Amino acid sequence: MRDRVLAIVSLIAQYVMEEPELFNERDIVEQLLEEGFEAEEIDAAFSWMERLSFVDERRSGDLGLSEPTYRVFTGEETQQLSCEARGFLVRLRALGILNDDLQEEIIDKAVQLSEDEVSLKEIKALTALTLFSRSQANWQREVDCFMEDDWSRLYH
Numbered sequence: 001m002r003d004r005v006l007a008i009v010s011l012i013a014q015y016v017m018e019e020p021e022l023f024n025e026r027d028i029v030e031q032l033l034e035e036g037f038e039a040e041e042i043d044a045a046f047s048w049m050e051r052l053s054f055v056d057e058r059r060s061g062d063l064g065l066s067e068p069t070y071r072v073f074t075g076e077e078t079q080q081l082s083c084e085a086r087g088f089l090v091r092l093r094a095l096g097i098l099n100d101d102l103q104e105e106i107i108d109k110a111v112q113l114s115e116d117e118v119s120l121k122e123i124k125a126l127t128a129l130t131l132f133s134r135s136q137a138n139w140q141r142e143v144d145c146f147m148e149d150d151w152s153r154l155y156h
Helices: 002-018 025-034 039-053 075-080 083-094 100-113 120-147 151-155
Strands: none
Touching: 002 025, 002 039, 002 120, 025 039, 075 100, 083 100, 083 120, 100 120
């Protein structure tokens, strides 16, 4: 069920990013039901997204990016996040897409919400939702680039 919930979250994120002004939860649910997803799975996806969207008051401030720093993953984080997921986060941080606070927030959420190892696909969805919840307009280009694995557009 976890993979199907993640698939639903990805579809919802895509829908919202493609048509943000037309976002209608009811239409999305109907479309997902037509595609064969169960109501329980859809509800779990929306619940997961809702939990992710709650941001501490102290974390909702400035998104200003600073110089990249090197972060060492803890033993627990290394076990919970796949090598690809960790590499993805390091890459986004080195490119200046994530600042220290955003990277920490994503790592914390991934470790807290996952019982199994977090894959690259899952960390991409979590990152997209975190950036989206912070500032949709400012991050849409970056989210599109990494969701499509089109890294070259980020260097220009």
